[in-house]
Structures are given as C-alpha cells and as structure tokens.
Amino acid sequence: MDVTPTWPQIPRHTAARPAGHVDLEYGHGKLILAPMVRCGTLPMRMLALSEGADIVFSPETIDRRLARSKRVLNVVANTTDFVDLDDGSINLRLHAEEKSKLVVQIGSSDPENAVKAALAVADDCSGIDLNCGCPKKFSIVSAMGAALLSQPDRLCGILTALVENVPLPITAKIRMLETPEKTIELVQRIEKTGVSAITLHCRLRSERPQDPGHWDIFERVAQSIKIPLIANGDIYSMEDVERLKKIAPSVSSFMLARAPESNFSIFNPLIQKTPSEAIIAYAKAAVTYDMVFHNCKYVLMQMWPASQKKTNRRSKKGKPQNIGVVKSQDEDGTDDSVVAPVLPPILSLARTKSYQELCEVVPGLREVLDKCEAERLERSERLGREDLIRKDVVAELGPDCPYLPNEDIMHRVKRNSDGQVTGKEEVDGEADVARKKLRESVEDDK
Template sequence: MVRSQLNGIGDGARAILAPLCGVTTAPFRRICLEHGADMVVTEMISSEAMTRGKEEDCKAIRGLDTDQGPLSIQIFGGDPVRMGETAARLSELQPVYLDMNFGCPVKKIVNGNGGSAVLKDVDLLGRICREVVRRSSVPVSAKIRAGWDKPTGERVREYATVIEDAGVSMLSLHARTRSQGFSGVANWDLIAEAKRAVSIPVIGNGDVRSAADVVRMREHTACDAVMIGRAAIGNPWVFDEVKTRLSGEEYTQPTPRERVRTMLRHVREAVRIDGEPGGVIAMRKVLAAYLKRLPSARSLRGRLMTVKMLAELEDVMSAYLAEIGPLAEVPCGGDVSVEEFASEC
C-alpha cells in the first residue's frame, strides 16, 4: 500500500462515520454504509476487558461484520502489551483498520490511563503504537485529540510524527484538547499542521455537520478524509448529502416517513441483538436524535423516553405519521443543534 493512500476507501467524498460509544453499533454502522459512509468505526473496545477474560462486558464486540463495507475496529487502553494482544485478536477479523483511541476525555477512561491520558506521555504513545503495529495483521490507525490541555501546533506535530514513526498508517485528529471537552470550536488549523507534519493520510474531525463543512474542512486543512460524529446521530442521511452535493448534484432531504422507517429499522435490528426491553431502552437518546429532524415531534420526545417495547414504539410512530398527514411526504431536516450529544465521550 502506498503510504498516502487510505486502505479500502475510494477517492470519492471520503466521509467517515466517527466512533461514538453507545451509537456506532452494528445496526447503525450498516445503515450509515448504505447511506454512503466511506468507512465506519466501531465504539471503542477496552483492551483491559479483552485481556482480563471480561469480554462479556464489551458490548462493542458484538456484530463486528467486515463484509458490510469498510470497517475500522477501535480499541483503547494504556498498556502496550494488552493493546498489542487485543490488536492481534481483533485484527484477525480483517477490518480495514485497527484503530487506537488516544482521544477519549471521559474520567473513567483517563483514570485507567486510556484515551487522551496517553497524550500526556509521548514515550508511552510511541510504545503503544509500535506494539500494536507489531501485533496487528491489518493496517493500524490512531485517533487523537489536539493534546491534554493547551492546544499548540508544536504538540500536534510531535504526536503526529511519533505516531507515523511507529509505523501507524493513518491518523485522525479531533481538533480540540482534552480540557476543551466539546466546548468552543474545533481548531482546524491544527489539522492542517498535522497534515503538513506527516506523509500518512490525515483524517480531519470536529464540528463537521454538512456537505458544506466537508468542503470547507478539506480546503482549510488539505486532509485526506473527513470524519463525522454528532451530526450523524439519528441522521445517517448526512452521508447521502455529502456524496450527492460533492458530486455536484442537488440534494433532497428525506421525508418524515423515510426518517421514521429508518429509525424503526434501526431499533428492530438493535432488538435483534440486545432483545427487549434492553435494545429499546439503550436507544432512547438515539431516538431523540431522530426526532430532532421531524416536524411537530417535540411532544413525542417525552413518550419515547419511557417506551420499552418495539411494538409500543411502532404504534407511537404510526400514530405520529397519521397525525401529521400530508407533511409525512414533505422532505424535512437541515441543520439542528448537536451540542447535547457531547456529554458522554
């Protein structure tokens, strides 16, 4: 593989579904691929759980299908040996990338020295990368934030260089530091810095919500692909929009009926994996995200937050479509706030 190429991803729009714990489950990944995502990334998988005989705690390892389209499997942890061992096992499934999470800011994860905590120790970062590259049978990628506290171009260049020198094949950067959480605006200049520092492909991430943002980020940073997170929650159509607009065509948003059909399919597939009521309850936040783009759906939100069974949800949604009448066939959507999805990771 030529180093600047992306493994398994064509030259088109190059819009990737970001890893989102609690969201990028197998059903959602499949739906996003069908809607034009060029690659999808799993929720992060704990290398501690995988190597301490606690695989059953790792919900994210369910449904790791590599035959639906380009899949990247993400792992996290602060111990090079455990990360290497996990990479060896999961790369046997032949994803297009085995991804390492060096960005998660969540207390529980950083207290265990995983996620963005690794960015505090560049030597450890290099050791984890080298061991994972050594043990993985597929190309390895790394997803980082812009640092632990103060965002500087110098830090980003250092991380990028250490990661490239360790043999990693691709780098994704969420252009905020750990201390910034999800506040303010992602600093895309830092993505441009990373891109200038290394020859491996660099994926830009942070605050992309539309096809126009994809174009802006690519122009601003020269990144090789763009990763979309919060804007895809309850909205796999964002990938259709990117594909269609980047190929110069007019894009039409889906109708409420189409949005509801996809939402119910998503829940049905989740129930097939997780059963009832677990599969429905676990999806409540995601259901709220689907509702955000539907007309006159505010009053539904409260009801969906208590729904437990699929049949109940199907009844509520068909009553809603009947209630809105002809509006059910009128394209709807557009830009909505994604801030509320930022609390978890």
C-alpha cells in the same frame, strides 16, 4: 508489560498480511463514521454504509474486555458477537457485511493487552484504531484515551506493538495539544511508529463539544506528515466538508460524529432522508440487528426533532394526533402523491419502555418486529439450549437484548441517575449454569 521510553520510534517490522490482502485506504476524501459510544453500534454503522459512508468505526471497546471475549457466531441474530467470559455480556457485535469497511477502536494503556484485543477481532474487521483522545474520567484514570497525549512514550509504545504484531492497518485518534507546534511534534512521532493514518480532533483535552473547534490547525498538521490526516470536529454537513477542503486542502479525509448521530443519511451525496424517515429507518435497523431497547431509545432521542412539539399536527382538542403521514402538495395545490411521516412529540418516545411500546410511536415498526421475532424464534428452536448465552451486566448492548437462543429470562442491572449499579432484579438462578456452559465450550475449542 512495563511501558518505558525505550520502545523504538521506528518499528522493526510490520505484521505480515495474508496473501491477497489489500489494506484499507484512508486517503482521497473518504467520509468516515466516527467512533461513538452508544450511537456507533451495529445499526448505525450498517445504515451509514448503506447511505455511502466509506469507512465506519466501532465504539471504543476496552482491550481487556475484548481479550477475554469468546467469538460467537450468533446464527439467531446473524451477527458475530464477542461474548465476555466473565459475565456473559456482549462486548462487541459485528456483521460480516461491514467487515471490509470496519475499523474497531480499542481503549488501551498497555501494548500487550492492546495486541491481544486487536488479534481477537482481526478476522472480522479491516483496521484497528487506538483511542488517544477521549477526555472522559474513566479513560483518564485508566491511563487511556486523552491521558496518552501526555505520555507519548506509552502511546507510541502501544502503536508500535500493534503495527508489529497485528496484520491490519493501525491508526490513532488524537486531540490537538496546547500549541500547533506540540501537536505537530506528536503526530510526527506517531507517524514513525508505522501507523497508516492519524485522526485529529480539533479541540483540546479540556474543551467540550459546545466549544468551537479549531479548524485552523488542520492544514499545518497535515503538511507536517506524509501519511493521511483525517479531520474530525465541527463537521455538520457536506457544506462543512467542502468548506474544510478549501481551508485545509492537505487533509486527506473527514470523520463525522454528531451529524450522522442526528441523521445518518448525511453520507448520501444525492438525497438525504427527512428526520422522520431517518428515525423510522433507525428503529427498524435496531430491531433487525437486535439492538438492546434502551440503546435504541437513546439514539432515537438524539435523532428526534427538537422542535417537533411545535410543528406536529394537532387535533381539534389541541392534542397531538397519532403518528401518520402527511401528503405534500405542489405550488398549485395539487397532490404530488409524496408522503412524509409525522412524528409525535418527543415525550411520546421518552415514555416508551420496550420495542412493543415503540411500535405505537414509530410507523411500520410492528411489522418488522413481528417478522424478526418469528424468524429468531424458529432459529432458536432449531438450536435448542446448547448455545445459551447469558448477559448479566451492561456492555455494548446492555443486559436485556432479546432473541438469543431460547433466552426466556434476562438479568437486568439496576442503576441510579448517575449510572451507578444499585442492584439486580431477582432472577431464576440460571446465570451460573450459563457461565459454566460458556466456559466449557471454550475449553472444548482449545
């Protein structure tokens, strides 16, 4: 579809909602998990919700990948998977328990593709967000993400199409422009498309996470529109949230990224987990929700205490002890019966190559892994091979996600240090058979 400046600034209509439907509410001080590549997958979202997050965003998924996906109820992993019909990879994995608070973020440069992608997941989430702020090269060269900031006609055209055709609240996540005036002009134009809220990241397209955010822009922008403005950027604690409320009282809600990436329990207003407790909980959730190991390991590397090597207990020989627990004491020296896990140096995690090896690093993980494997094996045997799904390339979860029905051989993509594909491991040649079965099942559903 050709995108031109002739797209209307005010939508002709808003897509009808089902009877009894109540739109997701973005105002009133909501605490929101940001869309994060790798980190914002199902385990992190479920943990954030369990700790009190009001809304969770999925990682960005490209519109074309979602549009060509088959929705599969994965009774082995108890998830809803969007399986790519081209290569069998899982583009997005969702869970029924997160639906009422889940927003799926899509990357798009075309109204028609955006609508197709949004409709593909509309029954499994409560909102759709358009990524208009990612500054990474992949998004820019594809006219997505932050590239849309310099193409407001295209940006507003996509949002208008989503508002008019998707029966869910639509939002946009943007970055600030060169001046507050330009930013205000853009958000006011976006507001006229009929979106339900706008998230503003307080950095320029050229700025990176290590650059300080510009909190001073939030209040002016929030006052310039009538829909909720969600503040994002440099919010690392609940103290930051309270401080930002005073600086920008017109801001409606707050989106957190790097803080929950380090410890998802930041959403808990009463008590937060120690780094060790958060790491253990995430590892168990990754197994429970069938997260591919290399993705789980990546997240754990972000969560691992950077100073662990200095603070870790050591044996008489000066070597790190095996992971265990340390009892805390009251001021009078008496044991208060509270135990806290002790983690080994991060190098111990870096050396792991599988969940089996991770069990030697994370306490209590083996029991969870054994239980999940037994349950999934039993379900898989009941299903037989008729629901076989083969994954050949890395998508949201990667190529080696276990526990799919009777999946005994997995294809693995080899990549160099820059992430470029260099080849594949030799396999048994069943991939084409799996793809054929998948496509045949789609034809049968039509």
